[in-house]
Amino acid sequence: MASITVRNLDETVKQALRLRAARHDRSMEEEARLLLADGVGEPDQRPMAAGGSNLPKPVGGADPDHAYPARGKRILLIIGGGIAAYKCLDLIRRLRERGVSVRPVLTRAGGEFVTPLSLGALAADRVFTDLFDREDEHDVGHIRLSREADLIVVAPATADFLAKMAGGHADDLASTVVLASDKPILVAPAMNPKMWQHPATVRNYATLESDGVHFIGPEAGEMAESDEAGTGRMAEPMAIVERIGVLLDTGPKPLAGRIAIVTSGPTHEPIDPVRYIANRSSGKQGHAIAAALARAGAQVKLISGPVNIADPAGVEVIHVETARQMHEAALGALPADIAVMVAAVADWRTDGAADEKIKKTASERTPRLALVENPDILAAVGHHERRPCLVVGFAAETEKIDKHGRGKLERKNADWIVANDVSPETGVMGGDANTIRLIRRDGIEAWPTLSKQAVAERLTERVVDYFAENTAHA
Numbered sequence: 001m002a003s004i005t006v007r008n009l010d011e012t013v014k015q016a017l018r019l020r021a022a023r024h025d026r027s028m029e030e031e032a033r034l035l036l037a038d039g040v041g042e043p044d045q046r047p048m049a050a051g052g053s054n055l056p057k058p059v060g061g062a063d064p065d066h067a068y069p070a071r072g073k074r075i076l077l078i079i080g081g082g083i084a085a086y087k088c089l090d091l092i093r094r095l096r097e098r099g100v101s102v103r104p105v106l107t108r109a110g111g112e113f114v115t116p117l118s119l120g121a122l123a124a125d126r127v128f129t130d131l132f133d134r135e136d137e138h139d140v141g142h143i144r145l146s147r148e149a150d151l152i153v154v155a156p157a158t159a160d161f162l163a164k165m166a167g168g169h170a171d172d173l174a175s176t177v178v179l180a181s182d183k184p185i186l187v188a189p190a191m192n193p194k195m196w197q198h199p200a201t202v203r204n205y206a207t208l209e210s211d212g213v214h215f216i217g218p219e220a221g222e223m224a225e226s227d228e229a230g231t232g233r234m235a236e237p238m239a240i241v242e243r244i245g246v247l248l249d250t251g252p253k254p255l256a257g258r259i260a261i262v263t264s265g266p267t268h269e270p271i272d273p274v275r276y277i278a279n280r281s282s283g284k285q286g287h288a289i290a291a292a293l294a295r296a297g298a299q300v301k302l303i304s305g306p307v308n309i310a311d312p313a314g315v316e317v318i319h320v321e322t323a324r325q326m327h328e329a330a331l332g333a334l335p336a337d338i339a340v341m342v343a344a345v346a347d348w349r350t351d352g353a354a355d356e357k358i359k360k361t362a363s364e365r366t367p368r369l370a371l372v373e374n375p376d377i378l379a380a381v382g383h384h385e386r387r388p389c390l391v392v393g394f395a396a397e398t399e400k401i402d403k404h405g406r407g408k409l410e411r412k413n414a415d416w417i418v419a420n421d422v423s424p425e426t427g428v429m430g431g432d433a434n435t436i437r438l439i440r441r442d443g444i445e446a447w448p449t450l451s452k453q454a455v456a457e458r459l460t461e462r463v464v465d466y467f468a469e470n471t472a473h474a
């Protein structure tokens with residue numbers, strides 16, 4: 001589901017949502033999401049009640065990502081005392097949906113922001129808070145907690161908690177568990193931008209990085225607690241979920257040693273400093289392919305046009321805006337073994353964007369836009385002297401899919417064309433599913449309608465098979 005920007009809602013709606021969310025101990029975004037799901041008749045995806053088993057199984061029957069690499073793993077989640085603690089409720093839910101068990105450890109300050117009751121209900125496990133707990137410490141529980149996890153995640157990590165970690169403190173359960181651990185640690189800092197930039201925090205961050213601690217975020221944006229903006233927002237739960245997947249991925253790596261270039265999203269072609277020509281591509285399919293190739297061990301360079309989705313974890317991302325920038329980045333990323341050109345590149349740009357905003361004046365006639373052709377990125381890669389051994393293009397068609405796909409394969413010197421029907425009634429553009437026809441020189445494979453993620457996995461399997469069969473290309 002697309003993300004919900006609560007900030008843009010009407011003030012009265014926002015107030016009602018705030019009260020509802022507080023009553024249910026959920027974030028406003030989560031509350032809005034569940035309300036919408038009810039409204040459109042989605043199956044109930046509310047969290048399991050407290051006391052349920054913490055066995056890794058999908059929450060409420062939802063299983064959004066069956067190939068999630070951390071499925072079946074155990075996470076010890078330390079929740080520090082920051083406003084962003086509310087996001088950890090969504091994080092727990094998303095992880096459990098993917099078959100990951102989560103054991104929450106709440107710091108004393110963290111307990112001021114979220115309750116053990118809601119954490120326990122979502123995690124379906126006890127929430128640990130106290131170092132000197134008589135029940136747990138008869139068998140040195142803090143050591144057991146740190147050893148039983150596959151990964152420790154600190155989210156949100158406050159400035160104070162980073163300082164404790166960097167200084168090796170062990171004066172409460174959370175910091176003692178971290179110090180006693182021999183497991184990888186992922187930290188998601190969240191704090192006011194001034195705290196993040198403070199020389200003490202900068203020092204602590206550098207120390208922890210050199211100690212091998214993994215970081216995600218913080219992101220730039222508005223702060224929840226004030227009108228301030230800057231770097232300090234905690235990474236979004238789904239970005240943390242993806243990163244956890246990468247850190248705990250022990251699956252086979254058949255594409256190890258291969259370099260892949262993937263393009264994704266639309267391009268924006270400026271008309272003037274504020275207007276541009278664009279298309280409806282969301283980047284979901286290209287990003288999913290980049291992530292799937294990375295999971296299979298490829299070193300992936302993702303060249304992304306402007307999209308509203310997070311960068312996939314474990315992938316190098318080059319952000320561009322126009323077709324010409326994407327063309328330059330794609331050729332600059334060569335040599336590579338695989339190129340998958342998924343981006344919906346604008347065929348035309350304006351013949352010279354205006355330097356100033358074009359004004360609407362009563363006296364002047366409506367401006368005419370003259371268009372010129374953009375470079376053809378797929379053809380440029382397909383005919384390049386350093387052409388990758390496997391070049392895959394995407395063809396978004398609304399009619400005669402096979403015929404147009406085959407024509408494209410020949411003209412652009414591609415090996416495969418992934419053709420999809422993007423007629424408005426299919427909902428492919430911006431949607432979550434795709435119906436593919438994989439056009440090769442020796443035949444056409446028709447795939448059933450699959451989620452974009454499943455398309456990415458299937459295409460990656462075909463890429464793996466290709467390199468297994470064509471060892472001469474190795």
Ligand SMILES: Cc1cc2nc3c(=O)[nH]c(=O)nc-3n(C[C@H](O)[C@H](O)[C@H](O)COP(=O)(O)O)c2cc1C
Nearest residue numbers: 080081082083107109110158159160161190191192
């Ligand atoms: C309303 C409020 C919001 C706070 N938000 C943050 C925050 O986002 N990040 C942070 O580093 N500290 C924040 N603090 C300060 C921490 O709560 C404080 O440093 C606390 O000791 C951190 O405890 P911890 O180490 O258990 O996380 C906040 C304090 C208050 C009162």
